[in-house]
Structures are given as C-alpha cells and as structure tokens.
Amino acid sequence: MSHRETIGYETLDQVPDTVISQGTMLWNRTGSWRYLKPVYRQMTPPCNNGCPAGNNIEGMIRLAEAGKYSDALRLLKEENPLTAVCGRVCFHPCETACNRKEIDAAISIHAVERAVSEHGREGYAPHPVLSASGKTVAVVGSGPAGLSCAWHLARLGHRVVVFEKADKPGGILRYGIPAYRLPKDVLDRDIADIEALGVEIRCNTAVGKDLPWSSLEGYDAVFIGIGCHQPRPLFEGGEETEAVWDALRYLTLTAKGDFPAGNGKTTIVIGGGNSAIDAARTARRLGNAVTVYYHRTRTEMPAFGEEILEAEKEGVAFEFLAKPLDLVIDNRKLRGVRFLKTQLGEPDESGRRKPVPVNGSEFVVNADIVVTAIGDALDRSVLPESLDCDTWKIKTAKMGATGADMIFAGGDAACGDHNIAEAIGSGKASACAIDSKLSGFDIGAARDVITIGSTDRISASRYIMARTGETTGPLSKKVADYDKLNTAYFTRGDRPEQPHLPVQERLAGFDEVAGSLSLKAIQGETERCCHCGVCTACDNCLVFCPDVSVIKRADGTGYDIDLDYCKGCGICVNECPRAAMAMEEDK
Amino acid sequence: MKKVLMGNHAASWAVQLSRVKMISAYPITPQTHIVEELSEMCGDGSLDAKFLKVESEHSAMASVVAAQAAGVRSFTASSANGLALMHEMLHWAAGARLPIVMVNVNRALAPGWNIWADQGDSLAQRDTGWIQMYVEDNQEVLDSVIQAYMIAEQVRLPVMICYDAFFLSHTYEPVDIPSQDAVDDFLPPYTPEVFLDPESPRSFYPLVMPDNYMEIRYHLDQAHTRALDVIEETGRHFGEAFGRPYGLVEAVNCDDADMIMVTSSTITSPARLVMDELRENGHRVGLLKMRTFRPFPVKAVQDALGGCSKVMVIDRNCSWGKGGIFADELKSALVNLPDSPKVFSYIAGLGGRSVTPDHIMDMARQTLDTEMPSDGSVWKGMKQ
Numbered sequence: 001m002s003h004r005e006t007i008g009y010e011t012l013d014q015v016p017d018t019v020i021s022q023g024t025m026l027w028n029r030t031g032s033w034r035y036l037k038p039v040y041r042q043m044t045p046p047c048n049n050g051c052p053a054g055n056n057i058e059g060m061i062r063l064a065e066a067g068k069y070s071d072a073l074r075l076l077k078e079e080n081p082l083t084a085v086c087g088r089v090c091f092h093p094c095e096t097a098c099n100r101k102e103i104d105a106a107i108s109i110h111a112v113e114r115a116v117s118e119h120g121r122e123g124y125a126p127h128p129v130l131s132a133s134g135k136t137v138a139v140v141g142s143g144p145a146g147l148s149c150a151w152h153l154a155r156l157g158h159r160v161v162v163f164e165k166a167d168k169p170g171g172i173l174r175y176g177i178p179a180y181r182l183p184k185d186v187l188d189r190d191i192a193d194i195e196a197l198g199v200e201i202r203c204n205t206a207v208g209k210d211l212p213w214s215s216l217e218g219y220d221a222v223f224i225g226i227g228c229h230q231p232r233p234l235f236e237g238g239e240e241t242e243a244v245w246d247a248l249r250y251l252t253l254t255a256k257g258d259f260p261a262g263n264g265k266t267t268i269v270i271g272g273g274n275s276a277i278d279a280a281r282t283a284r285r286l287g288n289a290v291t292v293y294y295h296r297t298r299t300e301m302p303a304f305g306e307e308i309l310e311a312e313k314e315g316v317a318f319e320f321l322a323k324p325l326d327l328v329i330d331n332r333k334l335r336g337v338r339f340l341k342t343q344l345g346e347p348d349e350s351g352r353r354k355p356v357p358v359n360g361s362e363f364v365v366n367a368d369i370v371v372t373a374i375g376d377a378l379d380r381s382v383l384p385e386s387l388d389c390d391t392w393k394i395k396t397a398k399m400g401a402t403g404a405d406m407i408f409a410g411g412d413a414a415c416g417d418h419n420i421a422e423a424i425g426s427g428k429a430s431a432c433a434i435d436s437k438l439s440g441f442d443i444g445a446a447r448d449v450i451t452i453g454s455t456d457r458i459s460a461s462r463y464i465m466a467r468t469g470e471t472t473g474p475l476s477k478k479v480a481d482y483d484k485l486n487t488a489y490f491t492r493g494d495r496p497e498q499p500h501l502p503v504q505e506r507l508a509g510f511d512e513v514a515g516s517l518s519l520k521a522i523q524g525e526t527e528r529c530c531h532c533g534v535c536t537a538c539d540n541c542l543v544f545c546p547d548v549s550v551i552k553r554a555d556g557t558g559y560d561i562d563l564d565y566c567k568g569c570g571i572c573v574n575e576c577p578r579a580a581m582a583m584e585e586d587k
Numbered sequence: 588m589k590k591v592l593m594g595n596h597a598a599s600w601a602v603q604l605s606r607v608k609m610i611s612a613y614p615i616t617p618q619t620h621i622v623e624e625l626s627e628m629c630g631d632g633s634l635d636a637k638f639l640k641v642e643s644e645h646s647a648m649a650s651v652v653a654a655q656a657a658g659v660r661s662f663t664a665s666s667a668n669g670l671a672l673m674h675e676m677l678h679w680a681a682g683a684r685l686p687i688v689m690v691n692v693n694r695a696l697a698p699g700w701n702i703w704a705d706q707g708d709s710l711a712q713r714d715t716g717w718i719q720m721y722v723e724d725n726q727e728v729l730d731s732v733i734q735a736y737m738i739a740e741q742v743r744l745p746v747m748i749c750y751d752a753f754f755l756s757h758t759y760e761p762v763d764i765p766s767q768d769a770v771d772d773f774l775p776p777y778t779p780e781v782f783l784d785p786e787s788p789r790s791f792y793p794l795v796m797p798d799n800y801m802e803i804r805y806h807l808d809q810a811h812t813r814a815l816d817v818i819e820e821t822g823r824h825f826g827e828a829f830g831r832p833y834g835l836v837e838a839v840n841c842d843d844a845d846m847i848m849v850t851s852s853t854i855t856s857p858a859r860l861v862m863d864e865l866r867e868n869g870h871r872v873g874l875l876k877m878r879t880f881r882p883f884p885v886k887a888v889q890d891a892l893g894g895c896s897k898v899m900v901i902d903r904n905c906s907w908g909k910g911g912i913f914a915d916e917l918k919s920a921l922v923n924l925p926d927s928p929k930v931f932s933y934i935a936g937l938g939g940r941s942v943t944p945d946h947i948m949d950m951a952r953q954t955l956d957t958e959m960p961s962d963g964s965v966w967k968g969m970k971q
Contacts, residue, residue, distance in 0.1 A: 015799050017743075017806035018684050018781055021790035 030547060034568030037586040038541075038561055043480035043533025043579055044453030047109060050097030052421035053080040053148075054428065054457045057094050057109055058534050064116055065526035073120025076113065077127055078461035080424050081151040081194050082144055082173075084186045087114030088514070089177055090421050091304050099482040099532050105495035108517065108525050115522040117190075126196040130157035130468065135438045138163065138219040140207045143171025144420045145225030145411025147194055148427030149434075152460050153223075154197035156435045156467070161219075162199060165206030171227055172412070173420070175252040176275070178282050179510040184255075208382030221434045224387075224394065224402075225411040225427060228418065230379040234270065234372040235327045243334035244327065247271065247279040247373035254282050254510075260369075262286030268293060268337055268365060270324050271373030272301040277308060279371045280316045285507055288369065291317040293324065295342050300352040310513065313503055319365075323357055328364055336366040378413055392416075398456070399443075400430035408434055425457055432463045441467045448474040480533025480579045489540070489577035493528045496521040535559075535580040541572035592762045594755035595620035597725040598690045598748070600762075601732030602662050603634045604770040605688075609654035609661040611639040611647045615669040616702045617752040618692045622664055644669040648676035648689075655685040656791055658782030660736065663687070666752065667694035667708045674712065677745075681716025681807065683792055686739030686746070686777075688732065693721075693852065693903075694752040695938040703939020704751035706852065706904035710880075710912050716807055718746040718814055719881040721851040725760040730831055733765075737774050737821045742814045744807075751903075753939065754853040765829055773828045811882035818879055835884035837876040838891040840866065844873030846897040846954060847928075851877040851913060854901050854935075854942050861947040870955065877913055885920045892921060898928045899954040901947065902964065903936040910934065910964030931957070932964040940968055 009015045016022060047057040056075055063072035076083045087110050098106035135158045139146045142164040150160045168174055170187050195201065205211055216222050231246035245260060247269070253260050265288045269280040272294035283290045292311070294301060297320045301308065312318070322339040329335065341361035344353035377391050388395040388403050393414050400408040410426030412418045432450070436443035443450075446466040452459050454477055465472045499515035506513055517525070535558055542550040542559060549566040550559050573581040592600065598621045602610070610629070612622040628634035637654075641647045647663050654661040665673060670691050680687050695705035709719060718738065722731050728750055735746040750756065783791055795803060818835050826832020837855075840862065841847055850858045855876045865872040875891045877884075892898050898921070902911025909915060914932035921927045931954045936942040946968045953965070 009799060009802070012802050012805065015802035015806070017803060017810070019682065019792045019795060019803060020781060021793055025790075025793075 029564050030567045031549075031562075031564045034563075034566060034586055036568040036570065036583040037563065037566060038568070038570065038572050038581050039584050040535055040558060040580060041476065041582050042535070043476050043478050043484070045532040045534060046097040046099055046479055046481065047094040047107075047532075049453035049455060049479045050093045052093065052417070052419070052457065053086065053090075053424040054452050054459050055079050055094070055113075056459075056461075057113075058529070058531055060116060061107070061109075061112060061526045061529045062531065062534075062536070064112055064522065065529070069116050069120035070123035071120075072116040073124050074127070076116060077193065079428065079459060081147060082190045082420070082424060083113055084117035084190050085144070085173055085182060086421065086424070087111070087117050088186065089173075089182050091419060093421070099480075099485060099530055100528065102482045103487060103490055103530075104492045104528075107529050108495055108498070111496070111498055111517045112522055112525055114516055115519065118516060119519065121189075126193065127155055129155050129197055130464070132159070133157040133438060135159065135220040136161065136218075137221045137223065137434060138216045139223045139225065140216075141171055141225040141227060141411070141413070142169035142201055142203075143225055143227050143411055143423065144173060145227075145413075145423040145427035146171065146223065147191065148424040149223045149225060149408075149410065149431045150199045150427075151194045151197065152428050152431035153434060154194070154199050155460070155464065156431065156439075158220075158435065158438065160199045162201040163205045163207045163211065164201060164203045165209070167203050169201045169203060171225075175255045176248055176278070178251060178278050179255065180281070180285070180506065180513050181278070183512050206382065208384070213384040220438055221406040221408065223400070223427070223430050223434065224383070224407065224409040224413060225423070226379065226382065226413050228376045228378050228392065228412045230377040231372075232374060232377050234324060234374055241329065241332065241334055243369050245279075245369065245371045246376070247275040247371050248376055250279050250371050251275070251282060254286070259286055262288055264288065265368035266366060267291075267369040267371065268367040269371045269373060270294075270337070271375075272296065272303060273373060273375065274303045274307060275375075276371075276373035277303045277311050277316075279373050281311050281314055283369070283371065284311075284314050284316055285510060290315070291319055291365075293319050293322045293337075293339065293365070295321065295323040295355040296344065296352065297321060300344075310500075314506060315503075321355065323355060325362065327370065334367065334370065336364050337370055338362055338364050375418075398429075399433035399458070400426055401433060406434070406437065428460050429458045432458050432460060435463075435467070439467065448477075451475065453477060453479050476533070478533075484579035485530060485532060486575060486577045486579075490530055493524065495528075496524065531578050533579050536578070538577065540575045540577060541581060544571050544575040546571065588764045588766070589761050590764055591759050592725055592729075593620065593757055593759050594725045594728050594750055595692070595757070596624050597729040597762050598664065598732055599624035599628070600764055601729045603628055604765065604767060605662075605733055605736045605774055606660065606771075606776070607634070607636050607662045608659045609637045609639065609651065610663065611641055611650040611654070611661070612663045612665070613641055613644045613647045613669060615644070615666045617694060617756040618664045618666040618669070618690065620756070621690055621692075625662075644672040645676055648673040648680065651687050651689075652676060652680050652683065652685060655680070655687050656683065656783045658777070658779050658784070660777040661687055662689065664690040664692070666692045667696050667702075670708045670712060671696065674715070677712055677715040677717060679792070680745040684743040684807070684810070686736070686743050688735040688739055688746050688748070690728075690732065691747050691749045692752050692756045693749050701938040702752065704754055704853070704903065704936065705938050706749070706902075706912075707937075709747060709749045710904050710906075712747070713881060713912075716744070716811075717881060718742075718744050718811070718818075718879075719749060720746065720818075720879050721749045721877065722755075723853060723855045723876065725755060725758070725762050726831070727833075728755065729762055729764065730825060730829070730833065733770060733774060734821050734825050734833065736777075737824075738814060738817050740777055741817045741821075742810045744810050744814060749852070751853045763829075769828060773825065814882050815879075815884055815886070833878065835879040835887045836891060837878060838887075839874040839876075840871075841873035841875060841891045842894070843871050844895050845871045846899060846951070847873040847875050847892055847895050848947070848951065849875045849877060849892075849898055849900040849913060849917060851880070852903065854903060854947075857942065857944045858901070858947050860944050861951055864944075864948070865951060872951065880913070880916075883916055883920065888917060888920045889924060892917070892928055893924055895928050897931060897954055899931045899933065899950060901933050901935055901942065901950065903934075903942070905934050905937065905964070914964060929960050931960040933967050934964045935967040942968065
C-alpha cells in the first residue's frame with residue numbers, strides 16, 4: 001500500500017510544461033478517505049406497493065419497454081392469473097400510487113397490462129407447476145378470489161377442483177360486471193390459462209345446496225370464495241313486483257341474455273357504488289331513461305370517478321341528497337319512489353359526511369323500474385354452520401384462515417374491501433397459507449422474503465422460490481416515494497387517452513367501451529416510467545463518479561463499486577434518478 | 588481588398604481569415620458586434636466554425652478552453668465586467684498553455700455604469716498569464732488578431748488583443764483586408780502536439796503537488812520571455828508578407844529625444860500630432876507606443892528610453908492608490924539603468940473622456956517645464 005508509483009522528475013527540463021497526466025494515480029487509494037460507502041439497493045416501487053393483487057408492475061413495464069410482451073405476461077401471471085381482466089376492470093390503485101402523477105400524470109398501468117395481456121399471448125406457454133403433491137383442494141366459488149387461489153395452488157403442485165353454482169365460471173366477473181366493461185371472451189381467455197394448469201371447474205354445482213359441505217371432507221383443504229350475493233331489501237314490501245330489482249340480479253339477467261324490462265321505461269337506480277353505475281349504464285343500453293339517486297353528494301360516492309363520468313356521457317342523470325323512503329305502488333303496479341331530502345352532516349367512520357334527513361321534505365319521483373344497489377350481504381344460508389360469520393363476511397385470520405381446520409376464505413366473502421384486486425390478493429394469500437399447511441413449509445419464517453414492500457401482501461413467485469429452497473434476499477420494506485427520486489432526470493410527457501366508443505354506438509348494445517392503446521402509445525408509457533427504486537442500469541452513477549470507481553458488470557446485471565478508490569462522496573447516490581442507491585456507514 | 592470597417596468588424600474579419608474553428612461568447616457592449624458578425628459568418632457558411640452560445644462569460648472562456656484543449660483553434664471576445672467574470676478561466680487558459688486568442692474592447696468597470704473607453708478592465712487581468720497587446724487603429728486590429736494566433740501557437744500562451752471602446756470599436760476606418768491565400772501562407776493550420784484525444788486518454792489539468800508546481804510555473808514565465816522574440820519576429824514577418832511591419836513597441840524619433848511621450852491604444856494618434864508640433868517648435872520630443880504590455884518588453888523600453896532625460900506617460904487607467912499602470916511598469920523597467928530618465932505620469936481619458944491634442948500638449952509642456960516629477964500621477968482634463 002505504501003508503494004507510490006509517482007513519476008519522479010529530477011531536473012527542470014524533465015518537468016513538462018503542460019499539466020497533463022504523465023502516469024496514473026492508481027497508487028493513491030482514495031478509498032481510505034471514505035467513511036460512508038454507496039450501495040445498490042432495490043426499493044419497492046409505489047405501484048407494486050399499491051397493488052392489492054401483488055403484481056410486479058415495474059417489472060412488467062421494464063419487459064414491455066424491451067418489447068418482451070410474453071415475458072411481461074408471464075411475470076404478471078406469477079402473481080395474478082387474471083391479467084386481461086385486471087387490465088380492464090381493476091380500479092388501478094397502482095396508478096393512484098404512481099410517482100409520475102407528481103411530474104405529469106400517472107403511467108397508464110392498466111393500459112400497459114391490457115396490452116401485455118393481448119400482445120403477450122404469442123409465445124406465452126402455460127406456467128410451470130411444481131411436481132404433484134398428491135393433495136387436493138376444493139375451491140368453492142369461481143370468482144376472482146377462487147380463480148386466483150386455484151391458480152396458485154395448481155402452480156404449487158396441488159390438484160384443485162373449483163365448484164361454481166352458475167353455468168359458467170367467473171362469478172362477479174361474468175355476471176356482475178357488464179360486458180361493455182369486460183367482454184366475456186377476455187374472461188374466458190384468462191380462465192383457460194388457469195384450466196391449462198389442470199384446474200378442474202365444476203359448474204352448476206352450488207356447494208351447500210346442490211352438494212352438501214360434508215361431501216368436501218375428502219379434500220385436504222377448502223377455500224371459500226363465494227362473494228356477497230345476498231340482496232338486502234331496501235323497501236318493506238313491494239319487492240316482489242317485477243318492476244323492482246336488486247342490482248346484481250339485474251346485471252346477472254342481462255349478462256345471461258335474459259334482458260330485464262326496457263325500451264323507454266323510466267328507471268331509477270338507488271345507490272352510489274360501482275354496482276349502481278353498472279346497473280344505470282346497463283339500463284341505458286336497454287333503452288331506458290335512467291336517473292341515479294344517492295343520499296349523499298358526488299364527492300362521497302364510492303363509485304370510481306371515471307365510471308361516473310362515462311355514465312353521464314351515456315345520458316345517465318344523477319340526483320343527490322335524496323334518501324329513499326318507500327315505493328309508491330298503485331294496484332300492484334309500481335308508480336314511483338318516495339324520497340326524503342337530506343343534507344350533509346358530520347363525517348362518519350368512513351370519513352365521508354353523513355346524510356341527515358330534512359324533516360318534511362318528502363317528494364315522489366315517478367318510475368317504471370327501480371334498481372337498488374346498496375351492497376349485498378353474505379349468503380350465510382349456503383355456508384356450513386361451523387363458520388364464524390356476520391352479515392357481511394366470514395371471519396378470518398391472516399391469509400384467510402377461518403376458525404375451522406383447513407378451511408380458508410377470501411374475496412368479498414371475507415374481506416372488507418370489495419374489489420377484484422383485493423379478491424385476487426386474498427385468494428393468493430390463502431393458496432400460500434394452504435400450501436404451507438400441506439407441505440409443512442414455515443411461512444412465518446419466510447415473511448420478510450415473501451411480503452411486498454410496506455404491506456403484508458404475499459408475492460407468490462417469492463413464496464414459490466422460498467418454498468423450493470431457491471435463495472432469495474428479503475424484499476425491501478421501503479417504498480421509493482416521490483421525494484426520494486432525483487426528478488431532474490425525468491422529462492414531462494403526456495398520458496395517452498384510451499380510445500372510447502362513441503356514445504351512440506355504446507347504447508346500441510354491450511360492445512366494449514374502452515379500447516386498447518396503440519403499441520406506440522404503450523411504448524411511450526413504458527418509457528415514461530421512472531422505475532422508482534429499481535436500478536435500470538442507466539449508467540448515471542458510472543457517468544458521474546469522479547473517481548471512475550463505478551464498474552459496470554460485463555453481464556449487464558449491474559455495477560460494482562471499486563472500494564479501493566471510492567471516496568464515498570455520494571455523487572452517484574445523489575445522481576441516481578430512482579433511489580436505487582444509498583449511502584451506508586462503512587465499517 | 589480595402590473596406591471601410593468598424594474596429595469590431597475588423598476583428599471579425601481577422602478571425603474569419605485565421606480559420607478559427609470554434610467561437611463561444613456572451614454579448615456585452617461594446618464588443619457585441621464582433622461575435623454578432625461571426626455568428627452571421629457561421630450561419631451563412633462563410634466561416635466553417637462552431638458558434639457556441641453560453642450563459643456567461645465565465646462559460647464562454649471555459650468552453651473555449653475546452654475546445655482549444657481538444658485541439659481546435661478558438662476565439663472569444665468580451666469587455667469590462669464580462670472580462671472580470673472570466674477571470675478564473677483566464678488563469679486556466681494560460682496555466683493550461685492554450686493558445687486561445689481573444690479580443691477585449693477596453694471599457695470602464697462599474698460603478699458608475701460606463702460603457703466607454705478605459706484600460707482598467709484588461710490591466711486588472713495583468714497577472715493571469717496572458718499576452719496582452721494594445722492597438723491603435725482598425726487596421727492594426729485586423730493585423731494583430733492574425734498575428735496573435737501566430738504568436739500564441741508558437742509559445743502556447745493565450746493572447747488578448749485590446750483596443751478602445753467606441754474610439755475603435757464603433758468607428759469606421761478604411762481597412763486593407765488581405766486575401767485568404769495570403770493569410771493561409773502566413774498562418775499555418777493549428778496542429779497541437781498534445782490535445783484531448785479519446786484514443787489516448789489522459790487526465791487534463793489534474794493536481795500538481797508542491798514538488799512540481801514551481802517548475803511548471805517557471806516554464807510559463809519562460810514562455811513569456813520567449814514570446815518577446817516571437818512577437819518581434821511575427822511582426823517582422825507580417826511586414827514582409829503584407830507590407831505593414833509591427834514590433835513589441837513602436838519608437839518614433841526616440842534616438843535624439845530629450846523627452847519621450849509614452850502612450851498606448853488610440854491616445855497614440857493625437858500624441859503623434861503633438862510630437863510633430865513640438866518638433867517644429869524646436870523641442871526634441873519622441874514617442875513610444877506600447878503595443879505589448881505582457882510580456883513587458885523591458886529591453887525594448889530601455890533601448891527606446893535609455894538616452895533621454897524625461898519620459899511622459901499617459902495612462903487611460905489607474906491602479907487605485909498608486910496611479911498610472913504603464914507609468915509604474917516603465918519605472919520598474921528603467922530603475923536600474925544608469926542615468927535613468929525621470930518618469931512623469933499623467934492620467935487622462937478615464938471612462939471614455941476625450942484626450943485631445945490640447946490635453947496632450949498641456950501634459951508635454953508641464954513635463955518640459957518641470958524639473959522633477961511628482962510622486963504620484965497627475966490627473967489631466969479634469970473639471971477645475
């Protein structure tokens with residue numbers, strides 16, 4: 001170390017007159033000045049952290065950017081088999097979390113997922129499955145939770161039988177979400193991928209009705225994902241009339257082609273959630289004049305804003321601050337609904353302002369059809385009595401364990417948040433929990449390795465790696481928030497608008513409203529992604545290092561720091577656009 | 588070819604004829620015409636050079652340093668506050684031994700804001716290591732810029748050609764423009780031995796420890812010494828090629844003179860008239876035009892002034908608290924001569940004030956009539 005390879009000049013003439021290096025400074029190991037050192041790290045991108053289904057969104061975008069659509073599709077399906085579905089109907093909390101919204105607008109992640117699901121089909125082979133475990137699991141209900149659970153159990157080598165009470169699989173995806181939002185051939189494609197892993201789906205089989213629960217005793221485990229499909233009567237009496245509908249029944253009949261009454265009827269939809277909007281837009285397509293009544297205001301509506309806007313474009317009217325009292329029925333024929341005006345009071349436990357009735361403000365609205373969309377309850381009549389449940393859900397511990405041995409539950413039937421991504425995530429969590437029980441794998445010990453970011457959501461791909469003994473480091477619990485980025489490196493761009501069917505064409509049937517983005521637009525979106533917290537080998541660290549101490553690996557897997565010369569100045573960390581580097585104490 | 592050109596455009600033409608490849612500048616009155624004209628030339632293709640716009644004079648000099656380090660003949664121009672902002676980079680250009688040529692149009696520094704002639708701006712850069720030359724008319728502007736590249740590239744020192752704001756920069760005079768072929772014959776292409784070459788990576792301008800710094804700086808000072816000969820030689824060659832010879836200084840009627848007036852830049856011209864008038868009246872008066880300020884031509888000055896008894900120096904500048912800068916430099920050049928002449932120092936024309944033949948005659952008469960100079964400089968042309 002003490003060897004100094006300096007150029008020694010003996011005479012005046014030997015000393016050059018230009019100040020240009022004549023040798024190297026390699027003898028000067030400036031690394032000895034360092035007390036902090038830069039390290040490469042992965043932080044969890046906010047999109048990944050925000051996805052209830054646990055998708056590796058940043059990874060998908062990276063592969064899509066490179067044009068590797070089938071690899072991107074494979075990566076998505078590692079966590080979620082319903083990619084084409086989610087690209088269309090997930091409410092994309094990933095985009096809400098996206099740091100890009102602070103720069104220009106969130107990446108259109110759902111559009112990328114949709115494109116990956118379309119363009120990734122070519123070259124997509126069925127996912128590999130672990131060798132057969134000899135265990136069989138019954139999945140009750142083929143909605144998003146059940147399908148997700150079945151997919152991941154199958155990947156883990158278990159035989160899976162899915163029981164579905166309807167004639168076709170999909171549950172809420174098939175019979176709750178209208179075809180103009182989710183074409184059924186798209187759903188069929190995702191389900192076909194699941195069946196390709198050997199999952200057996202038995203339709204027209206309502207467990208608890210057609211088939212007693214006791215008949216499932218031969219299975220090694222049971223997952224219940226039956227959703228919440230028990231209508232709650234809004235009015236006393238009158239609901240027997242053919243003019244009053246529960247939203248889910250209304251949507252289901254439409255989906256089956258048994259169209260409920262239409263053609264110019266005055267239709268009232270009561271409610272403010274997504275089912276209300278689905279019912280209202282469906283009623284418009286059946287030729288009805290539609291008004292949605294909601295007892296709070298637009299601000300408090302739980303429905304997605306985009307859905308509300310599209311409904312308005314399609315001619316759905318909205319009336320706010322109106323609480324339904326009763327039906328006006330004349331001679332067994334529906335005449336209308338009696339409402340009471342409300343005003344907003346103090347916030348309730350959900351944080352939304354409570355509707356307070358205004359005394360003496362009753363008014364009657366004439367209607368031919370009334371659709372109520374006030375949220376359905378758990379159908380306890382079909383569940384085994386041994387399960388601990390309330391009106392809304394089966395009580396479960398983490399990862400869907402019920403009180404009963406080897407019985408798990410997920411989706412709307414067990415979660416507070418009724419949405420598809422949560423259902424998919426819960427089905428996956430239960431699949432991993434069931435597998436750990438069946439295989440004896442200690443899932444608790446692997447938590448740091450398999451949970452995503454700051455959440456307790458499970459990554460199935462990480463679970464499989466952990467379970468099969470592939471070495472994996474822990475996933476970063478830290479999220480790469482906006483304030484961690486060096487935004488000087490991100491130029492502003494535009495978020496492309498998805499094409500939409502003209503309103504006249506929409507109302508003529510149930511054709512899909514939102515179209516796909518062009519591949520060029522998708523490419524632009526993938527390039528706009530900041531890859532928060534993930535090294536993209538952009539070379540900024542290498543370019544800025546004043547000591548030429550960032551060494552790029554020949555195999556393209558990243559960089560190493562030459563600690564002999566790194567002074568620990570931190571410029572590389574500062575100039576990393578995406579917080580994929582940090583300084584740490586050098587011991 | 589003769590053209591009537593303002594001094595600034597004479598500089599632009601010289602840059603074009605010198606086949607400069609890179610120009611970077613930031614505009615400042617009274618210099619702006621120079622680079623405006625050059626940007627037009629770059630734009631219309633009559634000059635094959637890159638014109639780099641920058642956000643400050645500091646960056647202008649920095650980018651010219653970079654271009655020259657990469658082996659490209661380059662040019663910039665500035666004035667007053669702009670030159671002051673370049674200060675750090677001026678050291679860099681000289682220390683790096685880069686033969687950059689720049690024009691500084693001499694302008695007063697603020698406050699009070701003043702855009703007129705004053706040598707205070709470039710003289711404040713005296714110790715940056717640049718060769719400095721002060722020129723008298725538009726023809727000399729053009730000729731000196733071309734010679735500057737010749738000088739700079741032989742001794743690897745940057746050269747600053749200085750001339751008075753408005754009196755030259757904006758004043759039109761007939762200028763003889765040599766042909767490109769003639770200039771090409773005089774000034775060979777720039778072919779540096781060492782330059783920033785990706786094929787031969789080296790660290791440029793790195794740390795130099797105490798064990799070598801002094802030697803490197805000695806080389807810089809030696810280059811200035813060598814430049815004295817090179818400037819003389821270049822001026823002589825230029826005379827052979829174009830019929831207009833130049834030297835380190837111009838000595839007129841100094842051989843027999845009892846009193847010699849020392850001037851620089853445009854004040855030289857009225858001083859020539861005063862000298863003629865005094866000679867007609869029987870006074871043996873000479874004139875020494877200081878064309879070169881750095882390197883300081885000690886020998887040439889001693890040769891010109893050694894035989895006379897009085898020297899009268901007119902400075903359009905002032906080192907505050909000391910006086911005229913040329914006068915001061917002259918004194919140190921003369922001090923060890925036997926029978927060193929007395930040096931009378933006058934300050935005149937600051938901030939663009941006119942220095943007329945009457946003013947100069949007044950200074951000459953005072954010098955002739957006074958036995959001993961005062962300790963400091965005498966300010967002339969002031970309100971009473």
